[in-house]
Amino acid sequence: MCRLCAITSSEYFSPMENILALNTMKEGHDGSGLGLVLKDLGGEFGKFKGQPILSGVASSKGLRDLDNYMYAQGFEEIHMWQPNVDESAPEPETGRRDHYFAKVYEYPQLYRDRKQKEQEELLLEARLALRELGEEDESIFVFSFYPDVVTLKEVGDPLELGRFFRLGDGSLEARIILAQGRQNTNYDIYLYACHPFFLQGYCTMTNGENTAFVPIMEFLTSRGFPGYVGYNSDSEVFAHILHYTHRQLGYPLTYYKDVITPLSEREIDTRADGEALRLMRRSLRPLCIDGPNCVIGFTPDGTAFMVQDAKKLRPGIVGGVPGKYALVSEECGLDEAVPERDKTQDFSPMKYDMAIVAPGARTLTRWNQLNTK
Amino acid sequence: MEPATRLDQNHELSLRELPYIIRWRDDRCTRCGRCTAVCPVNAIEAAPHVHRRVFSEGSAPNPKAQREIVHVVRQVTDIDRYCTGCGACTLVCPNEAIEPEYNPRHKFLTYKNRGGVPFRRGGRRNDPNPSTVDQLKFTRISMLTDPALDAGRHEFRIRTLLGRNLPPEQLPLKACRGKMVVSKGDGFIPPVREIYPIRIGSMSIGALSPHMWEGLAMGVAYLNEVEGMPVVMCTGEGGIPPRLLKSRFARYFILQIASGYFGWDEIVHAIPEMTEDPAAIEIKYGQGAKPGDGGLLMAYKVLKLIAQIRGVPEFVDLASPPTHQTKYSIEEAVAKMIQSMSMAWGFRVPVYPKISGTKTAMAVLNNLARNTYAGALCIDGEDGGTGAAYNVSMDKMGHPIASNIRDCYLNLVAQGKQNELPLIAAGGMGKTGNLAANAAAMIMLGASAVDMGKHIMQAAAWCFGDEYNRCNLCNTGRCPRGITTQDPRLYRRLDPDKVAERVVEVFKAADVELRKIFAPLGRSTELPIGMSDALGVADREIAGRLQISHVV
Known part of the structure; x- marks a missing residue:
């Protein structure tokens, strides 16, 4: 089962912290891949808070196509990060690719003063077009195109990849980093199947098996939102459900839990917002995940969270100190990520729980579906 | 030679035309009459048969033939009283003496349209094959x-x-201090039952x-x-x-x-x-x-x-x-x-x-x-x-x-x-x-x-x-x-x-x-x-x- 480590901090930190935590959990991942999403960036991206960053992998041909497309769309490249590859370290399992990149762009002239939603639409449209451009010959993989967010994905052992990319060199730092060490099970090793998945400020990673994948995917793809595509992994739907409930429907974050793991009719009666909840449960019935899954994610404001369903027999765990919290799939990973914490305050969210870490890693809230006062 | 009238049964059906044929066992039947009473279509009836019985008396074989009247359970060939194979007769028989048997070579539908009225019945489609489901x-x-x-x-x-x-986008909900509430009077909410x-x-x-x-x-x-x-x-x-x-x-x-x-x-x-x-x-x-x-x-x-x-x-x-x-x-x-x-x-x-x-x-x-x-x-x-x-x-x-x-x-x-x-x-x-x-x-x-x-x-x-x-x-x-x-x-x-x-x-x-x-x-x-x-x-x-x- 995939191993997950999310760290949220008030200070910038290196993704190597996540990777070292993943390494302690190595029993559970087969080193078949690493996925990283960094939000609230420091390092060399610290000065580009408002400009969108396009993260991906491309062949030389793919990069040329990508540049041509971006130029034609009016995007102006203002900065490009490429990993300072350690030539002495072992290469990724499937061979070294031509280009790993995160490019910072200036919005096209027409969009610079547009509303955020319109800018987000433009970024999504561009990302999907690039995906389509390079999907067939696998010349382009684009993972995210959004301000203040960088994504890196590759096949191989997380620690070896971290060393290969020299992720500890200080060029990449962030205040929230989600990392996944992949256990390949259901699907081919394919970069688009690697979580965390990101969409317009929302990001999740998951472990477990999504038994309700097909009905959920059908429901999302039929919402008429162009970003609900992909689904090379059954985990991608968790990010899109979060996006749908929080951004599209405007529900507060805790309702994500109510949507993916709905209460029974009898339990709903105990809630003050039962009337709304009942309607929600009925209308969003196909989005019940039915697990077993542990979902870790963040929202655009920097709130990080962990939820799981009743079938998740081995729950994830959240712990830390004000200013730094980690949300991980195994306790040993938490020990590595935040060793100085009070372990008695560690929290494994159960059937009805949601662990919510406020932006800036200020506090950890234990929210419970049945006790919502 | 049989008289000609006895051979002229061209307009009658034989049992072979019917979908079910009654198998009745003379040796087991006690003539209690339950089967004929329970039959919902009167497909069977008690009937007298003349049997020729050969017997011998005395120490040396001395066969003699005797005609005697016995009562049997007989299946009728009237298409309006065809045996439906329900098996009620078998159910009530105290001695396992009677049972309808399906006749796969029947030609029932060919005849079941008397008075110009096509065959009507209750039940289901006659297709014993497993359905797609x-x-x-x-x-x-x-x-x-x-x-x-x-x-x-x-x-x-x-x-x-x-x-x-309702589609989620149309739910009359709004967020109010971190909680979702139903905005009253804001459109029709269709009734839904959990069953x-x-x-x-x-x-x-x-x-x-x-x-x-x-x-x-x-x-x-x-x-x-x-x-x-x-x-x-x-x-x-x-x-x-x-x-x-x-x-x-x-x-x-x-x-x-x-x-x-x-x-x-x-x-x-x-x-x-x-x-x-x-x-x-x-x-x-x-x-x-x-x-x-x-x-x-x-x-x-x-x-x-x-x-x-x-x-x-x-x-x-x-x-x-x-x-x-x-x-x-x-x-x-x-x-x-x-x-x-x-x-x-x-x-x-x-x-x-x-x-x-x-x-x-x-x-x-x-x-x-x-x-x-x-x-x-x-x-x-x-x-x-x-x-x-x-x-x-x-x-x-x-x-x-x-x-x-x-x-x-x-x-x-x-x-x-x-x-x-x-x-x-x-x-x-x-x-x-x-x-x-x-x-x-x-x-x-x-x-x-x-x-x-x-x-x-x-x-x-x-x-x-x-x-x-x-x-x-x-x-x-x-x-x-x-x-x-x-x-x-x-x-x-x-x-x-x-x-x-x-x-x-x-x-x-x-x-x-x-x-x-x-x-x-x-x-x-x-x-x-x-x-x-x-x-x-x-x-x-x-x-x-x-x-x-x-x-x-």
Whole structure:
């Protein structure tokens, strides 16, 4: 089962912290891949808070196509990060690719003063077009195109990849980093199947098996939102459900839990917002995940969270100190990520729980579906 | 030489023409007469035969012949008294002396049209082959990343929704200090019921005997009130006893209105005195077993009680027209009817149409998809049953339910309305006894619920009927089990308490089986509607048509 480590901090930190935590959990991942999403960036991206960053992998041909497309769309490249590859370290399992990149762009002239939603639409449209451009010959993989967010994905052992990319060199730092060490099970090793998945400020990673994948995917793809595509992994739907409930429907974050793991009719009666909840449960019935899954994610404001369903027999765990919290799939990973914490305050969210870490890693809230006062 | 008159039997049938041939054993028969008394069609009768007996007396062989008269049980060859193979004779015989045997080479239909009237019967399509639904298997078992669930110990919520679910974008909700609240007066919220996904389909009081209907109703009430299983049953066309309608049990019943509107005068008058809303209103436009035909209750079944409930005189044929006489276009008339029925209960009760399986189901579906007041669509496939119909309608008319439901579901998916308008699948559920498996398969193809009729009649009331035209006498009022008759001498054979007990047993067993199916698939919280990746079938054509896995 995939191993997950999310760290949220008030200070910038290196993704190597996540990777070292993943390494302690190595029993559970087969080193078949690493996925990283960094939000609230420091390092060399610290000065580009408002400009969108396009993260991906491309062949030389793919990069040329990508540049041509971006130029034609009016995007102006203002900065490009490429990993300072350690030539002495072992290469990724499937061979070294031509280009790993995160490019910072200036919005096209027409969009610079547009509303955020319109800018987000433009970024999504561009990302999907690039995906389509390079999907067939696998010349382009684009993972995210959004301000203040960088994504890196590759096949191989997380620690070896971290060393290969020299992720500890200080060029990449962030205040929230989600990392996944992949256990390949259901699907081919394919970069688009690697979580965390990101969409317009929302990001999740998951472990477990999504038994309700097909009905959920059908429901999302039929919402008429162009970003609900992909689904090379059954985990991608968790990010899109979060996006749908929080951004599209405007529900507060805790309702994500109510949507993916709905209460029974009898339990709903105990809630003050039962009337709304009942309607929600009925209308969003196909989005019940039915697990077993542990979902870790963040929202655009920097709130990080962990939820799981009743079938998740081995729950994830959240712990830390004000200013730094980690949300991980195994306790040993938490020990590595935040060793100085009070372990008695560690929290494994159960059937009805949601662990919510406020932006800036200020506090950890234990929210419970049945006790919502 | 025999006289010529004895050879001239050209206009009589031989037993070989009949679908069932009685095997009677002279040596076992005690001549008690029970078999001839119980036979619902008088296919057998006591008859004298002259036997030539050879015997010998004394110490040396001295054969003598003697003619003597013996009484036998004889099968008649009158086509109007053909043996239906029900086996009531076998059941009552104390000595295993009689049994009907199916004759696969019969030519019954060639002759069963006396008076220019085609063969009419009750029952189901005569097709003993497994249906498409019966061929589907559940092939996606959670094994690797997480273990399968424990069907015996895990908590399962096997429930479904009957009624229209608003699309999430249209819910009248707003966020208020971190909580979602319903903004009152902000649009119509359609009524929705949480029910058990297997329902008892529409069978009218009238078509069913009082004991049978009472047994079903008691079973349903027990399931709801004692077992906590929200099972609902549909009244069929023919009303509902007014006392029941005004009781708290009314909420377990779906009231059906069909083209004859039988019983609705009484229902409408009872509305002010009702204490509970019914589960739903079903508007019947068609029936899977006999598409294009209306309901028919023969005059001899219209006894006092039935006449009172239906608001008609006694002993008249009650034929519902094939179509609603007020319906001239689906766009307008169906919409109006749904709205009128909704209005009758203050828009608090889901209202939905039932149609027969058809290639044109999609047109109806798309109409309903745009009608805010339509609560569901029930499609009744060709394997559905009926109390009375022309054989040709039953055998040759209709559409299989599997592809009909699948097409409709995928059509709704394309529109994003798969959760908005529930589909209910009927016709052939439990045809070969696999009720839960059939229900689960239909759910995974896209149905929100399934209806059963014949299965519960067989399972709860020991109905003899099968796909070899066995018994299928429902239309005659002479049901040997007392299920579809209004003759007290027949229906007193059926103990309503025992029927109710069996109804409960059937549902509880199906519930366990559904868990046994859902648990390995890893589903327990919501019904796996449209979870088509769980299905597999060995037939490539079926797999392609239903868009499921081909497994061999």
